[in-house]
Amino acid sequence: MRARHVIAVLSLVGAFVALYLTLYKMGVIGRIVCSVGSCETVNTSRYAIFLGGPVAAWGFATYVILFIAAVVGTQPEQERSPAISWMLVALSGWSTAFSGWLTYLELYVIRAICIWCLTSAAIMTLIFLASLADLRAVRSGREPQT
Numbered sequence: 001m002r003a004r005h006v007i008a009v010l011s012l013v014g015a016f017v018a019l020y021l022t023l024y025k026m027g028v029i030g031r032i033v034c035s036v037g038s039c040e041t042v043n044t045s046r047y048a049i050f051l052g053g054p055v056a057a058w059g060f061a062t063y064v065i066l067f068i069a070a071v072v073g074t075q076p077e078q079e080r081s082p083a084i085s086w087m088l089v090a091l092s093g094w095s096t097a098f099s100g101w102l103t104y105l106e107l108y109v110i111r112a113i114c115i116w117c118l119t120s121a122a123i124m125t126l127i128f129l130a131s132l133a134d135l136r137a138v139r140s141g142r143e144p145q146t
Contacts, residue, residue: 003134004073007088007127011067014123018063021056021116037113045110047102055102059120062095066127073134085138088131096121096128 024032025043032039042048048055066088073084099121106113 003130004070006130008067008070010123010127011063015063017120018056018059022054022060025054025056036115039114041112042106042114047105080138082138085135089135092128092131095124099124
């Protein structure tokens with residue numbers, strides 16, 4: 001399967017996770033289902049807001065942008081576009097680093113774990129790895145595979 005297809009699918013899954021957390025943070029969902037950890041503690045902490053908006057909403061927007069870029073990148077005229085590859089690497093790389101920082105906060109500052117947040121961090125890490133594979137393939141002139 002091509003890397004950009006994998007990125008698109010993972011972005012959709014991540015978008016649903018982030019949307020669920022966003023709806024909780026906005027009060028649309030009254031209670032968050034969390035079988036492992038303490039999701040409410042994490043999502044009601046002061047660290048759940050970034051630049052005036054819920055961290056989960058930023059995650060949702062990022063997943064949507066990654067999805068759109070990956071789908072556009074599968075079009076025949078764009079499938080070897082290094083610009084799309086670099087954009088996927090840059091956005092998912094930044095997001096993976098940000099997720100790492102948030103995971104650090106969960107473990108060492110908030111002292112609570114949100115399984116949904118960890119799931120999102122894992123999805124973003126997989127997207128980053130797939131985007132690196134895509135970039136490597138595009139730069140070498142090979143067919144982007146994962």
